[in-house]
């Protein structure tokens with residue numbers, strides 16, 4: 001008999017097809033009457049599949065008495081109530097490592113695009129403005145200091161890339177690591193010291209608005225904020241004020257507080273480069289992430305060890 005899964009996010013065919021081959025999938029995300037769907041299938045659901053950005057309320061989980069596993073199509077699991085899952089023996093898996101290099105490429109690209117003003121330069125040429133004169137000078141990367149907030153798998157991959165650009169690297173996190181890069185216990189002190197503040201820590205309650213008006217003021221007019229982590233980590237309203245007033249030089253953002261809604265005021269900031277949460281968005285990486293989702297579920301339902309357990 002196939003296992004019953006609840007699907008909490010829109011998933012690509014290359015993930016849905018193998019899921020459908022081995023399981024019976026119920027599309028909660030697209031269901032018009034979610035309560036009716038839960039009333040119909042809630043009692044037999046054994047697994048949930050969700051995206052990294054999905055948020056699962058405990059109230060929903062409480063309606064799934066046979067739930068055993070939640071498989072996240074992403075490395076960030078800030079939308080999963082992990083303590084509740086531990087207390088109720090519900091396993092959680094995610095997709096670490098396979099997306100690290102792509103997300104680090106995205107961060108590195110944002111550093112280049114903001115410092116060298118590459119997006120504006122592209123527009124400048126397309127609009128024919130080059131015929132009227134040269135593009136204004138931008139800022140060099142080599143010799144500049146980048147401070148990584150959250151030196152984990154992705155943070156380290158970003159650090160390696162920025163070093164290749166001739167930049168110096170420092171980091172902030174809850175713990176000092178055995179690495180060659182300078183550690184700042186104080187985030188504000190690091191923001192004050194760096195030219196680029198690159199956010200790569202997890203989202204969730206513990207890091208909500210970690211980058212606030214005080215940190216942005218410390219980053220100052222010589223500084224650029226890069227965020228490829230989660231929109232929740234940055235106080236977006238404070239960031240807009242800082243960008244509008246020139247408190248900071250610029251921002252490169254792949255993630256936003258209320259995706260896919262991006263405030264009009266942020267879109268109007270000429271000193272911000274904005275991407276539609278595409279950090280891991282390549283064919284190769286998404287396929288590898290999908291394989292991990294499918295293989296974790298298969299391992300669980302066959303009684304084997306999970307490949308990438310969170311808990």
Ligand code: NAP
Pocket residue numbers: 075076077096097099103149150151152153154155172173174175176200201202203206207228229230254255277278279280281
């Ligand atoms: P990871 O290996 O677990 O690294 C997370 C790092 O954040 C750790 O070094 C941790 O160090 C640090 N950290 C945790 N809490 C912190 C806090 N309160 N303040 C400062 N640092 C803190 O995770 P990863 O694989 O690198 O992924 C990082 C995040 O990137 C994910 O959680 C996800 O939200 C985001 N992401 C975004 C995209 C995208 O498409 N834009 C794609 C994938 C992932 P300490 O424990 O020492 O604090």
